[in-house]
Amino acid sequence: MGYxxxxxVTLKTMFEDRVTNEYPDEKRPKPARFHGRHVLNRYEDGMEKCIGCELCAGVCPARCIYVRGADNPPDAPVSPGERFGFVYEINYLRCIHCDLCVEACPTEAITESKLFEFSFTDRRDAIYTKAELLVDDQGRPQHLPWEDWRPGEDEHTSAWVRATAPSGSAAYEGTVQWSGELGYGVRAPEPGQSADEPEPEGPESAETHTP
Ligand code: SF4
Ligand code: SF4
Incomplete structure (x- = not known):
C-alpha cells in the first residue's frame, strides 16, 4: 500500500461515525442492574435499615464486609427493632460486586449503586466505613473525594434489590415488595419488574422463555 x-484510509475514517467517546466527560448509560459501590439505606422516617445481623458478612465470598451489631438505645433507637449496625465496613480492594450481600439482607439495608469510578491514593480509603456508606438526609449516596461521578449518576441506588424475583411465586408477580426509602418513598417498579408489562422482545427473551 502506497502512502x-x-x-x-485516514480521510475515509474521518467522516465515519465515532465509536469512542470523551470519557469521563461523556459516559455511556449504565445498565439497570449494574453493580457499583454499596450504600446503606434508611427508611422514610430516617431510621437506618441495617439491624446488624451480619448475614451480609457471612455470605460474602470475598470476606470483605465487617459488621458489628449493638443493642438499640431504648431512648434513641437507630433502627427499628432490637439491634442496629454499630460498625459496618466494606473493603473495596476485595469486593467482586457479586451482590450476594444484597440478596442476603433481610431488610434491604445494603444495596449497590451504579457508582464505580473511584481511584485511591491511600489504601485506607478503599475501606468504606459506615459513615461513608450511609445515605445522606436526602437518601442519596455521599460523594466521597476520590469518586468521579456526574449529576444524576447517584440515582437508582436500590434498583438491583427491587429487581429480584418473588421467590418464583406467581402470586406476587407485579406486586411491590420493597419498603419505602428516605428521599424516595416506595419506588415504582422499573421496566421488567411488573407482570402488567408486555413481554420484552428479542433473542434474549426468546431464549429465556424456551420451555
Ligand atoms: S458484592 Fe459480593 S464481594 Fe462485594 S461485599 Fe457484597 S457479597 Fe462481598
Ligand atoms: S446490611 Fe443487612 S444483612 Fe448486613 S448486617 Fe445489616 S441488616 Fe444484616
Whole structure:
C-alpha cells in the first residue's frame, strides 16, 4: 500500500461515525442492574435499615464486609427493632460486586449503586466505613473525594434489590415488595419488574422463555 492509500484510509475514517467517546466527560448509560459501590439505606422516617445481623458478612465470598451489631438505645433507637449496625465496613480492594450481600439482607439495608469510578491514593480509603456508606438526609449516596461521578449518576441506588424475583411465586408477580426509602418513598417498579408489562422482545427473551 502506497502512502496515498494510507491517506485514503485516514480521510475515509474521518467522516465515519465515532465509536469512542470523551470519557469521563461523556459516559455511556449504565445498565439497570449494574453493580457499583454499596450504600446503606434508611427508611422514610430516617431510621437506618441495617439491624446488624451480619448475614451480609457471612455470605460474602470475598470476606470483605465487617459488621458489628449493638443493642438499640431504648431512648434513641437507630433502627427499628432490637439491634442496629454499630460498625459496618466494606473493603473495596476485595469486593467482586457479586451482590450476594444484597440478596442476603433481610431488610434491604445494603444495596449497590451504579457508582464505580473511584481511584485511591491511600489504601485506607478503599475501606468504606459506615459513615461513608450511609445515605445522606436526602437518601442519596455521599460523594466521597476520590469518586468521579456526574449529576444524576447517584440515582437508582436500590434498583438491583427491587429487581429480584418473588421467590418464583406467581402470586406476587407485579406486586411491590420493597419498603419505602428516605428521599424516595416506595419506588415504582422499573421496566421488567411488573407482570402488567408486555413481554420484552428479542433473542434474549426468546431464549429465556424456551420451555
Ligand atoms: S458484592 Fe459480593 S464481594 Fe462485594 S461485599 Fe457484597 S457479597 Fe462481598
Ligand atoms: S446490611 Fe443487612 S444483612 Fe448486613 S448486617 Fe445489616 S441488616 Fe444484616
Amino acid at each position: 496515498l492509500d494510507g491517506f485514503k
